Amino acid sequence: MGRRPSALGTSSRRPVTGQKPSVCAGSTAPGNLEAQALARRGAAYRVEGYFRDAGSDLQAALVKAEQSKDEVLIAATSGALGNLAFMSRRTAVAEPLLKRSRDLAGRLRDPAVLAASNNDLGNLYASTRHAPEAASAYVAAIANAEAARDDALAATAQTNAARLALQRKESVRAIALLTRAVDTLERLRPSYSRGMALVSAGSAVFEEEGRIPPDGQAVASRAFRAAAETAEALHNATLSSLARAASLTFTSATIGWRTQRA
Secondary structure, eight states: OOOOOOOOOOOOOOOGGGSOOOOSTTTTSHHHHHHHHHHHHHHHHHHHTOHHHHHHHHHHHHHHHHHTTOHHHHHHHHHHHHHHHHHTTOHHHHHHHHHHHHHHHHHHTOHHHHHHHHHHHHHHHHHTTOHHHHHHHHHHHHHHHHHTTOHHHHHHHHHHHHHHHHHTTOHHHHHHHHHHHHHHHHHSOOOHHHHHHHHHHHHGGGGSSSSOOHHHHHHHHHHHHHHHHHHHHHTOHHHHHHHHHHHHHHHHHHHHHHHHHO
16 A cells, blocks of 8 residues: 655644743843844744745844843744754755754743754654664653653654654654553644644554554544644644645545455
């Protein structure tokens, strides 16, 4: 049975200005306020797919944050730039930025930024076939997200870790991680990001070579059903279409496995 191409790991990086307020002495300086405005606009461009404009604004924000010595904004903006570079497949640029964000957030004891940067590093290492480093980064991201009480990010990191585990033939661990992720996502309020995370969690089972075991099929079915329910609750046609397409692909695959078995 054919598989879909392996996708890049899912990121759940928050907008830069969604981080806690800067704690440095100069955080109310005009330069710092301008940096925050640039970071907000850069984050908006990144979400809309205008990567070049996003990069320009985020780079300018980073320069101004460094000038005002706002370490919280430096950590967040470095991470956003690293994520942008990774999304643009510039891994050599992404890695030092993400490491800088991770190390600075660790020193500042900011688990939210730390979780996002570790998750993005895991995605980077997974995409460049550095599986042990990716696995370690995902473990850290899950712990950081739980410390930050960010259930959505914890579930995202669990899904990414499960995808990697399936690629490494670690089915038992992968299904346990996916089950935790779907359990968490089902408890969250309906939102577009929740629905997309559920589609991602369900689709992760396609990383398994050959027939997916029954417990993997069960957790994927739960994820797609919850994603469809989320789309219905939000009256969101785009999310509904994505959930339906993923579910149909899954159903077709399971029929194929049954036919082969017969």
